[in-house]
Amino acid sequence: xxxxxxxxxxxxxxxxxxASISCRSSxxxxxxxxxxxxxxxxxxxxxxxxxxxxxxSNRFSGIPDRFSGSxxxxxxxxxxxxxxxEDLGVYYCLQRTHNPRTFGGGTKLELK
Amino acid sequence: xxxxVESGGGLVQPGRSLKLSxxxxxxxxxxxxxxxxxxxPGKGLEWVASITNTGGSTYYPDSVKGRxxxxxxxxxxxxxxxxxxxxxxxxxxxxxxxxYYSAPxxxxxQGVMVTVSS
Numbered sequence: 001x002x003x004x005x006x007x008x009x010x011x012x013x014x015x016x017x018x019a020s021i022s023c024r025s026s027x028x029x030x031x032x033x034x035x036x037x038x039x040x041x042x043x044x045x046x047x048x049x050x051x052x053x054x055x056x057s058n059r060f061s062g063i064p065d066r067f068s069g070s071x072x073x074x075x076x077x078x079x080x081x082x083x084x085x086e087d088l089g090v091y092y093c094l095q096r097t098h099n100p101r102t103f104g105g106g107t108k109l110e111l112k
Numbered sequence: 113x114x115x116x117v118e119s120g121g122g123l124v125q126p127g128r129s130l131k132l133s134x135x136x137x138x139x140x141x142x143x144x145x146x147x148x149x150x151x152x153p154g155k156g157l158e159w160v161a162s163i164t165n166t167g168g169s170t171y172y173p174d175s176v177k178g179r180x181x182x183x184x185x186x187x188x189x190x191x192x193x194x195x196x197x198x199x200x201x202x203x204x205x206x207x208x209x210x211x212y213y214s215a216p217x218x219x220x221x222q223g224v225m226v227t228v229s230s
Contacts, residue, residue, distance in 0.1 A: 039216060041157075048207055048223055049157065054215035092157055096216055100173040103157040 002027050004093050004104035012112040019080040021107045023093035028073050030097070037096035040069055040078045043106075044089040052091075053078065080109070114138040114219045116208045121224035124198055134191040134208030134221055141189040142166070145211035148182060148193050150204035151223075158204075161193060162211060176202075198228045 003026040013019045029036050040053040051060045053069035056076060066081045080087055088111060093104040120132040132148070148160040161182035162171045170182050181194040191208055205225050209217040 035214075037214075037216075041217070043157075048220040049217070050220065051215060051218045054218075058215075060215060060218060094157075094216065096213075099171070101159045101216070103159070106156045 001100055002029075002095055002098045002102050004095055004102055006091075006093060006104035006107045008107060009105070010108045010110065012110050013080075013083045014112045015083055015085065017083050017112075019083055019087075019109055021078045021080075021091050021093075021109075023071075023076045023078070023104050025074040025076075025095060027098065029076075029095050030073060036072065038069075038071070038076050039094045039096065040067075041092045041094065042087075042089050043092065044086070047089075049092065083109075085111070114210065116210065116219060116221035118206065118208050118221045118224040121206065121226045123227045123229065125230050126199060126228055128198055129194070129196045130198060130226060131195070132193040132206055132208075132224060132226070134193075136189045136191065136208075136210070139210070141184075142186040145213070146182075146184060146191045147209045147211040147217060148191075149207045149209055149217065149220075150202075150226075151207070152201075152204045155204075160206070163191070195226070198226075200228050202226065203228045 005024045007022045029038050041049040043049040057069045068079050090106045090108050115137045118134045124130050147162040150160050163182045167184045179197045183192045205223040207223045208221040210219040
């Protein structure tokens, strides 16, 4: 199975600051069709997860442009600029290129 | 508005069975794959089962293969998860999700808790 390693595990950020989360894969996530199926989710405290970014860099409907995704192959990054209180929670990456689909272990974003 | 509402969770003894349901609304149910994802208390997310839009194919990780069965009734816009031979490690919140290939799990239910304990 593909292992996704997220770093850091925990992140302390000041309001208005910038956060960067890494997701590294044990295998290339480039599908045979040329697409890369790496996605990002946020689980706010006490809530269900929500989709933020799909296929590396595409923001889902309603997601502000403070969120951006980048990367290729095995290394991917989620950046959150101008952090707001509603951005706090646990961030997960997911790969769907290979079966079974696997999630990263999560990164908890907290206020400094 | 897309809505996914799970039900059927609860406390069950090891080795027993439980069936979860998820009623979908706000979208054309039979156009989408559907997936169950679970989260053990204080832990991360784990894919549990997926089903194609017609119900013709199903997919499972090794951890539940042979014990869990995903199914759907497109006429009722309802997704199911039959869980047999339950183990303590199956204790988790189970989420019903809409599964679009390029943007998977774009909508989630509120989750339903399953506790396996004697």
